[in-house]
Amino acid sequence: MKEEKIITPVDGYLILFVFILLIILGGIVLAMQNPIGVFMIIFAVILVKGFVMVQPNNSRVLVLFGKYVGTINKNGFYWVNPFFTKKKVSLRASNFDSERLKVNDKLGNPIMISTILVWRVKNTYKAAFDVDNFENFVRVQTDAAVRKLASMYPYDNFADEGHEEDITLRSSVNEVSEALEKEIQERLSIAGIEVLEARIGYLAYAQEIANAMLKRxxxxxxxxxxxxxxxxxxxxxxxxxxxxxxxxxxxxxxxxxxxxxxxxxxxxxxxxxxxxxxxxxxxxx
Structure with a gap:
């Protein structure tokens, strides 16, 4: 699998000076009724398409006629080949609060659960080309990971039934968060996503058994x-x-x-x- 390639393009201010110079000289030559001035102005206009500005914690993925060229991840003003396709990929940390899902825990009890995920793009090549839409990929895979996690542990301990689990969704917050983070990271690694934090945001019994479980x-x-x-x-x-x-x-x-x-x-x-x-x-x- 092809990996991310970091490149440092030409300083944009230098090409901006060349652009201004071409416009001025092209106008002077054109005023002298010399057709070369037209080509100078057209060339200057083409140069404009190569300017790219990268904001802090952002990147640009460069593609030339379907071929991956590299990624600019350092903020600044640059100039690249005008024929490059420049795809913006944010490197900032993003927060995702999933919807409340109705799933069954290890004992088969229906529960409502949601997760809070903090993530960011670590590999721009994988995020841009290995998945169709990496943001939607994060949402779908996070929901799948939460469903799997909920089925691995009981909501709570019930010693009277002989279910004396060491780890439960309600009481073992740190252990469950670590397991959730590991599960999500394994799923999102294909998209070049780094999981910064994953924890359960909401946890409760489903409405149909909530009253009975409360009495219990x-x-x-x-x-x-x-x-x-x-x-x-x-x-x-x-x-x-x-x-x-x-x-x-x-x-x-x-x-x-x-x-x-x-x-x-x-x-x-x-x-x-x-x-x-x-x-x-x-x-x-």
Missing amino acids: QQATAIVAARHKIVQGAVSMVEMALEELNKKDVVDLDEERKAAMVSNLMVILCGDKEASPVLNTGTLNQ
């Missing part, structure tokens, strides 16, 4: 919180029994210990504040 996440959070509360309550009850026994505050038999544990667990694990009851009689009443 809430239930998982409640179960985890209850588990933490029970662990704390058990340790507190254990500590209370140990302290009572150590300081010999009261002698409790097994039945009273069981009642005490039951009351403390109800108080510590309950959703509402406990209502204290004052016992004015004996422990048996």
